[in-house]
Amino acid sequence: MEVPDGLEVISAAAAEAPRRPGVYLFLGEADDILYVGKATDVRQRLRQHAAAKPSDYWLDQKYVLVRRIVWELAADEEAAFWREEELIFALGPAHNAQRRRDGDPATARRSPYLTVIQDQHDRLRFVLTPTLPTAGRGYGCFPHLGKGHGAPLGIACSDGYTALLRLLWAASGEGTQVPATLARSAPDEYAVTVEPALREPLHQFLSGARAKLPTELLDRAANRPAFQQTGLRKDLALARLFYRAGPQRLRERRLRHGRRAGPIDPDTLRALIRAEITAVLDPVG
Incomplete structure (x- = not known):
């Protein structure tokens, strides 16, 4: 049987794809997942792939191996971009630049837990840990929280987490200048x-059950200087x-899959995300 040309497969998929935000997956001969992409307009993005002129070995291999393309629509651009990162984390497609740059997605560095521990001075110490914490209160895992994340979901988690710590500092009344530790994204440890x-x-x-804390912290920081x-x-x-991006998203996923409250390990989180995409990958469905 004649093997279909990968670019022809992409072109045919582009003709059928909707003009809506979403993620798309390139599948190989055995339905192995080659690549996960995101788009504000799935049809237009697939047309761009179909018209590409591969200029290096990696791109050439990605297109040549394509046998089927599926997609999952998203509510908006942000949802599509976040979903792409989740699927790369869960599926580990070999031809994604993020997957190739970060190495094995199962590495603990990419699956941090947040631990909150009360220290001997009655302060709270916030620690990002690679394994399930044995002391204090643990949250996560949040695989997109930590240093070095440059994609939208990782930025939302990492920069947003640091912003939370700055608000906690401001509400505490400690010091007059923002601590240097909080000038960089996602510090490994901070006490306040x-x-x-x-x-x-x-x-x-942090459990994803109530969103009002940042507003309450800002109210308590009203005496901070105007600047x-x-x-x-x-x-x-x-x-x-x-x-x-982090606590609420994880809680909603736990509830959707009937998981009990508390931290989820990286392998379990991957399994839940893979279960969500199964209907899209099923050729019968």
């Missing part, structure tokens, strides 16, 4: 005073984004 009344709201926020208020208002928006 958190008043007792805020500790349960903090737990609810800091503009930055803190930006941090409010970023911390809300972290909530949606």
Whole structure:
């Protein structure tokens, strides 16, 4: 039987694809997943692939091996971009630049847990750990939280998490200048005073059950100098984004799949995401 040309497969898929945001997957001979992409317009993006002139070995192999293309639509561009990162994490397609750059997606560095520990000075210490924490309260895993993430979901998680820490610092009344640790994205460790009344709201926020904490922190930081208020208002928006990208997203996934409350390990999270995409990958469906 004649083997179909990969670019012809892509061109045929482009003719059928909708003009909506979403993710698309290139599949190989055995339905192995070669590549995951995202688009604000799936049809237009596939047309661009079909018209490409491969100039290096990697691109040539990606197109030559394509035998089938499927897609999953998204509510908007942000949802499509976030979904792409999740699928790369869960499926590990060999021809994605992110997959090739980061190496094995199963590495613990890419699946951090957040641990909150009360120290001997009654402060809370926030620690990003590669394994399930044995002390304090653990949250996650959040595979897109940590240093070095440059794609939209990773930026939302990592920069938004740091913004949350800055709001906690501002509400604490400690110091006059933002600590240097909080000038970079997703510090591995940070300790700050958190008043007792805020500790349960903090737990609810990190569990994805209640989103109001950043607003409450900004209110408590009202006595900070005026020159800091503009930055803190930006941090409010970023911390809300972290909530949606991290804690809330994980909680919604747990509830959708009937998982109990508490941290989820990376392998389980991958399995849940793979289960969600099964209907798209099923040629019968």
